[in-house]
Amino acid sequence: MPSAFTSKPPRKKIHLNFFETACTGNHECAGQWSAPGDNSRTKDRLKYYIDLAKLAEKHKITCIFFADSYADTRSMPGTWTLCSGLERRLRNLIRSTSYIPPFPLARTFSTLDHLTNGWIAWNVVTSWSKAAANAFGRDLEGHDKRYEIAEEYMDVVYKLWNGSWADDSVRWDEVNRVAYEPSRIKKIEHNGTHLRLSARHQLHPSPQRTPVLFQAGTSKSGMAFAARHAEAIYIGGMIPSQATAQIKVHLSSNSSIRRPRPHNNEVLRRHLALHGRTMEEAQAKFDRAAQHADIVGGLAQFSGYTNIDMSKYPLDEELKLDTSNPAENVIHGFLGNYIDSIDTEKEPWTPRRLGMKMALGGLHPSPVGTPEMIADIIEQWIDEADIDGFNIAYVSNPGSFEDVVNLLRPVLLERGLIFEDYAVPGGTFRENLLRQARPASSEERPLWKQVQVRGRRRRVDEEG
Numbered sequence: 473m474p475s476a477f478t479s480k481p482p483r484k485k486i487h488l489n490f491f492e493t494a495c496t497g498n499h500e501c502a503g504q505w506s507a508p509g510d511n512s513r514t515k516d517r518l519k520y521y522i523d524l525a526k527l528a529e530k531h532k533i534t535c536i537f538f539a540d541s542y543a544d545t546r547s548m549p550g551t552w553t554l555c556s557g558l559e560r561r562l563r564n565l566i567r568s569t570s571y572i573p574p575f576p577l578a579r580t581f582s583t584l585d586h587l588t589n590g591w592i593a594w595n596v597v598t599s600w601s602k603a604a605a606n607a608f609g610r611d612l613e614g615h616d617k618r619y620e621i622a623e624e625y626m627d628v629v630y631k632l633w634n635g636s637w638a639d640d641s642v643r644w645d646e647v648n649r650v651a652y653e654p655s656r657i658k659k660i661e662h663n664g665t666h667l668r669l670s671a672r673h674q675l676h677p678s679p680q681r682t683p684v685l686f687q688a689g690t691s692k693s694g695m696a697f698a699a700r701h702a703e704a705i706y707i708g709g710m711i712p713s714q715a716t717a718q719i720k721v722h723l724s725s726n727s728s729i730r731r732p733r734p735h736n737n738e739v740l741r742r743h744l745a746l747h748g749r750t751m752e753e754a755q756a757k758f759d760r761a762a763q764h765a766d767i768v769g770g771l772a773q774f775s776g777y778t779n780i781d782m783s784k785y786p787l788d789e790e791l792k793l794d795t796s797n798p799a800e801n802v803i804h805g806f807l808g809n810y811i812d813s814i815d816t817e818k819e820p821w822t823p824r825r826l827g828m829k830m831a832l833g834g835l836h837p838s839p840v841g842t843p844e845m846i847a848d849i850i851e852q853w854i855d856e857a858d859i860d861g862f863n864i865a866y867v868s869n870p871g872s873f874e875d876v877v878n879l880l881r882p883v884l885l886e887r888g889l890i891f892e893d894y895a896v897p898g899g900t901f902r903e904n905l906l907r908q909a910r911p912a913s914s915e916e917r918p919l920w921k922q923v924q925v926r927g928r929r930r931r932v933d934e935e936g
Contacts, residue, residue: 483888484854487534487861487905488881490524490873491742494538500744501867502769502831504761512869524873531877532893534905535593537686537863538565541601565592569625570599570618571608575671578632581683582675590679590900595686596701598622600803601776619693621666626701628667631660633682636673652676681910684902686740690718690808703906704738706863708809710816710837712856715741719857738905741853743862744833746840747875758840761832761867770830771823777806787824809835833865843879847887854889 493499496515505512514520528536565584584592598618599605605612613621641656662669687702689695698705709715719739746761748754771782780793798807813835819825832838839849853859866872884890896903903909 484860485891486850486854486859486884486889487738487740488876488884488890489534489740489861489863490528490536490876491863491865492524492536492538494521494540498866498869499539500773500834500865501761501765502773503764503766504868507760507764507868509871510869524870527870527873527877531881532891533877534861534894535591535901537595539595540565541604565594568597568599568604569622570613571604571610574625574628574667575632575669578629579674581629582633582673582678585678585680585683586675590902592680593684593686593704593901593905595688595706596622596626596697597688615691616693619689619697622697623700624664624666627664628660628662628669630682631662632669632671632673636660637675637677639677642676680900680902684905703902704740704860706740706742708806708812708836709741709857710809710812710835712853714812714816715853715857715859738860739858740861740863741857741859742836742865743850744836744838744865744867744872745846745849745880746838746867746872747843747846747879748840749842749879751842751845754840754842757868757871758832762828765828765831767824767827767831770827770832773834774810774826774830777803778810782823782827785823787827788822791821791823791826806835833867836865843883846880847883847889850884851887851889 494515496513497505498510498512504510511520525536527533581592581594598621600615600618602612636658638653638656638658641653643650643653645651657672659672660669684703685701686704686706687694687698688706689698690708707715707718709718746754746757748757767787774780775782778795778798785791793810795807795811814821829835837849839846850862853862864873864876881890885892894904895907900909
């Protein structure tokens with residue numbers, strides 16, 4: 473019989489993020505812009521994003537995760553400009569190491585970190601798209617070469633963010649009339665294989681210095697890159713066991729890299745659900761979304777991600793795609809989700825069925841049910857895959873996000889699975905996400921290491 477003094481350990485509290493793309497229309501649910509009441513066609517106006525940020529902050533959503541892409545045929549305003557115009561503090565940007573030189577990128581992130589009081593993050597990507605390379609007048613580098621360049625790119629931006637201005641360089645000394653102490657501002661010299669730079673960083677240290685670093689690579693090169701740099705990783709998987717396998721590979725990638733500084737890391741996955749107060753209401757929302765789903769648009773998105781021309785396959789014949797030798801310009805994580813789905817889906821894929829799936833959220837779990845049913849699924853992912861948070865995508869605008877905060881969040885609060893308030897009110901994004909005030913120094917790359925303990929992770933010193 474357990475002791476009277478035995479108590480259950482507190483439940484792990486997870487993060488909920490809104491997953492958004494600054495494109496007119498729904499970036500993952502093709503055709504939903506035509507549904508009555510949908511406001512996604514107003515994404516070319518700042519009010520849309522201010523309203524979204526207010527909704528997120530009111531209900532203590534950890535951040536808004538903004539995806540972005542170059543040379544896409546969708547109408548997309550630049551997220552740099554968008555974030556500088558937002559009043560609220562919740563934002564995380566996807567930005568590529570392939571085309572913007574490190575100096576202006578480092579300066580822009582420092583600017584945004586100042587303007588948001590330390591609520592900015594960077595999801596580091598390497599630009600897989602041939603169209604993006606063409607738009608910048610560049611050749612598309614091979615997959616592993618892109619990560620090789622990205623490694624050097626990170627070395628340069630770390631030097632700019634962390635190595636150019638000393639902590640005590642900002643003086644505002646009215647007696648001696650010294651605002652910034654020149655002797656404490658260092659010029660960065662870099663002459664590498666792919667990049668050259670000779671410059672001082674143009675901004676004094678921002679609240680976080682380095683934005684919180686996200687990464688979503690699932691290839692061998694991508695996971696090695698994440699092991700060296702990411703403070704949060706974004707994974708896929710159709711079922712918890714697939715996500716657990718991905719996490720184990722990330723852990724093994726980390727174990728081969730030894731650094732003296734312990735470093736926390738959060739594991740996030742994508743989540744999309746249709747919520748209803750009853751099952752009938754949830755099903756009605758799904759049926760309404762299915763009526764507006766654009767199957768051809770969904771297949772076009774699949775083609776763009778995989779470099780597979782879906783137009784040559786009859787709509788209602790079983791698909792048998794050769795995925796054994798993917799092209800250079802594919803998203804490996806997405807292709808992996810498709811391969812995983814073959815084992816988890818009960819019916820074989822046809823182009824019509826695949827197009828509908830893509831037009832209703834893509835190759836991710838997309839449950840339909842009551843808040844309690846969806847919360848059960850979230851708990852399963854937490855317990856079995858030890859997920860730290862979810863990027864919440866949407867079907868309808870603004871309905872899906874409103875259902876998350878009004879229907880799902882109260883159930884998760886009641887179960888003790890999310891925070892009632894920000895963990896560090898008034899603190900930076902890094903303090904709230906990672907309980908950490910500063911990133912690793914300019915001479916160290918961010919690194920995390922975790923070990924499994926009875927199905928849960930605990931943070932350990934790198935030498936522990």
